Amino acid sequence: MTSLPQPGAKKLGLVIDLDTCVGCQACATNCKEWNTSGHMAPLPDRNPYSAGAEGVWFNRVHAYEAGDGEDGRTVHFPRSCLHCETPACVTVCPTGASYKRAEDGIVLVNTDMCIGCQLCAWACPYGAREFDDDAGVMKKCTLCVDRIYNEHIPEKQRQPACVTTCPANARHFGDLGDSSSAVSQLVAERGGFELMPELGYKPVNRYLPPRRAPKADAGPPKDAGPLPSQISNPLLRWVDKVLSR
Amino acid sequence: MNPAPSIIFFTVASGAGYGLLFWVGLLRPLGLVPASAGFGALAIGVALVLVMLGLLSSTAHLGRPERIWRALSQWRSSWLSREGVAAVATFAPAGLFFVGVIGGGGGFTAPMGLLAAIGATTTVYCTGMIYASLRPIRQWHHPLVTPGYLLFAAFSGAALLALFAAFWGAAAVPAAIAAVLGAAAFILKRAYWRSVDAAPPVATMETATGLGFIGKVRPLDPPHTETNYLLREMAFRIGRVHARRLRHVAALAGFAVPAALLALALPLGGTLAGGLFIFAATGLALVGLLAERWLMFAEATHTVALYYGQDPRA
Numbered sequence: 001m002t003s004l005p006q007p008g009a010k011k012l013g014l015v016i017d018l019d020t021c022v023g024c025q026a027c028a029t030n031c032k033e034w035n036t037s038g039h040m041a042p043l044p045d046r047n048p049y050s051a052g053a054e055g056v057w058f059n060r061v062h063a064y065e066a067g068d069g070e071d072g073r074t075v076h077f078p079r080s081c082l083h084c085e086t087p088a089c090v091t092v093c094p095t096g097a098s099y100k101r102a103e104d105g106i107v108l109v110n111t112d113m114c115i116g117c118q119l120c121a122w123a124c125p126y127g128a129r130e131f132d133d134d135a136g137v138m139k140k141c142t143l144c145v146d147r148i149y150n151e152h153i154p155e156k157q158r159q160p161a162c163v164t165t166c167p168a169n170a171r172h173f174g175d176l177g178d179s180s181s182a183v184s185q186l187v188a189e190r191g192g193f194e195l196m197p198e199l200g201y202k203p204v205n206r207y208l209p210p211r212r213a214p215k216a217d218a219g220p221p222k223d224a225g226p227l228p229s230q231i232s233n234p235l236l237r238w239v240d241k242v243l244s245r
Numbered sequence: 246m247n248p249a250p251s252i253i254f255f256t257v258a259s260g261a262g263y264g265l266l267f268w269v270g271l272l273r274p275l276g277l278v279p280a281s282a283g284f285g286a287l288a289i290g291v292a293l294v295l296v297m298l299g300l301l302s303s304t305a306h307l308g309r310p311e312r313i314w315r316a317l318s319q320w321r322s323s324w325l326s327r328e329g330v331a332a333v334a335t336f337a338p339a340g341l342f343f344v345g346v347i348g349g350g351g352g353f354t355a356p357m358g359l360l361a362a363i364g365a366t367t368t369v370y371c372t373g374m375i376y377a378s379l380r381p382i383r384q385w386h387h388p389l390v391t392p393g394y395l396l397f398a399a400f401s402g403a404a405l406l407a408l409f410a411a412f413w414g415a416a417a418v419p420a421a422i423a424a425v426l427g428a429a430a431f432i433l434k435r436a437y438w439r440s441v442d443a444a445p446p447v448a449t450m451e452t453a454t455g456l457g458f459i460g461k462v463r464p465l466d467p468p469h470t471e472t473n474y475l476l477r478e479m480a481f482r483i484g485r486v487h488a489r490r491l492r493h494v495a496a497l498a499g500f501a502v503p504a505a506l507l508a509l510a511l512p513l514g515g516t517l518a519g520g521l522f523i524f525a526a527t528g529l530a531l532v533g534l535l536a537e538r539w540l541m542f543a544e545a546t547h548t549v550a551l552y553y554g555q556d557p558r559a
Contacts, residue, residue, distance in 0.1 A: 002319045002321075002322045002323055003319075003321050003322045004322075018456075023466070028468070051471075052471060053471050054469070054471045054472055054473050054474075055473075056474070057469075057473075060468035060469065060552075061468050062454075062464070062466070062467065062468050062552055062553075063464075063465040063466035064450075064454055064456060064462050064463060064464055064465055065462070065463045065464075065465045066454070066456040066457075066459035066460055066461070066462045066463075067459040067460025067461065068460055068461065071459065071460060072459070072460065073456075073459055074465060075454070075456055075459075077454055077456075079468070079552055088378075088379070088380065090322075091322040091323060092322075092323050092324070092325065092375075092378070092379075093319060093322075093323055094315075094316035094317075094318070094319050094323045094325040094326035094329060095312070095315035095316050095318060095319060095326075096315070096318055096319050097315075113312070113315055114308070114309065114312075115307050115308065115309050115310070115312045115313055115315060115316055116307050116308020116309045117306065117307055117308075117316070117325065118306075118308075118478070119323075119325055119375070121474075121475075121478065121479070122246070122379055122381070122382065122478075122479070122547070123379055123381065124381070124549070125380070125381035125448070125547075125548040125549065126548075126549065126552075127475045127479070127549030127552060130473070130474045130475065131308065131474050131478070132308075133308075135308070136307070136308025136309045137308055137309060138308075193455045194455070195452075195453060195454070195455055196448045196452050196453055196548065197452075198447070198448060198452060199380050199381065199447065199448065199548070200380070207455055209455070209456075209458065210456075210459070
């Protein structure tokens, strides 16, 4: 059914910290590694070892510059499915292959029903869906639905592959529908935001803003006192040194 | 957006087919086109062939065409599914209309013609709404898109009907309708272009990344060095010069010149010259519509291109 389910209380999603992401691509790599044999496997690659290499990835890490001068920042920006609350990618699907799970809000594709019309990719503002030319069906992030409920792996590992692998701890997974969850509190604390809210898709995933760099030169300039070398009295020079710390 | 030839041919061919079916279904009961079985069979037959060729072409865009029957299931939410249901449903009255016309045109023929006309309108309306419902593509999510699909289908269908009626020396009514619709299509398309050219982008790199609070956002490193599906499908670019030229081709060859030729054919009546004018008008209209439909895709911008640093204004 591509009609949306009644919105559930549970909204599983990711919180991505743009302050600490270092753009190492580990999340994209581990995503590819897990998912090419996971729920929506395989994730094909064309010409993987030569010019013109391209393939299906669920996670793409961009890098941007924002602002100018000393306020300017370099920001690494992972982009993946936001598991929207009102995903038009689901409602446009003519076959029922695309669906949003009532129990946790995960947006998935049943690749056995997909006809490969690609209308869902057009309907997604965020570029979360990539077409598998080999299988003729659409593929997308599963939020590692085959890890997070998987009782065959240790409990600590029941997290999306991108989250477990992030060396900067910039990715967090949890229930954004529960205001007391760790991820919800992180979003509240840090002022997490959603992408392109003006399109009205109500993404579940949140991004945490890069922290503002502390002003190197806050307040009026300090009194230009004498340089230590200009203080001839050793005791006073020592006092100046201590007080200047 | 990538202008896939299969979809361009599909929407132009089946649009013209449904337009033709609409006008035969409507004008035949009113006695405004030749009532002979031969004329009816030709017009309805060509309409159905165009529709079927179009639908066949659309399956070339599918990754798994053998599963197409599944597309009839989600009419509650999906305009594409509704289009499929409407297209399949329209074949029933259209087929009976065809049979009735060959059998002498009595009994159920007129009601089936009118039902086929309603089905044709519904199908083209659904086609338009597939595009008009997509918010990430501002050139499609526009109030003139669906009226445009309906008008262009009605125009090309009326031109085809005039062409066939010319062989019976009775092209006046469909030619007059086509001339008016061609002029209306010219005005609508120009208004549409003026509107989309002036409209602000639906989103910016600043809102797409949420980094606007820092300042202007610029792309630094792309996530991949080669192309990918998103760039091929949704970040298609054409040179502005070509776009401007093609707009002239579409507006003039597609709408203005055919409308003028059809109007000129009216006083010529059933003469050979009149027939040739209608023939030229119909041919030009179909070529122009292919250009119009190509532009509809090529000029459409998708918000995903923002993540790759494409200027939303371009």
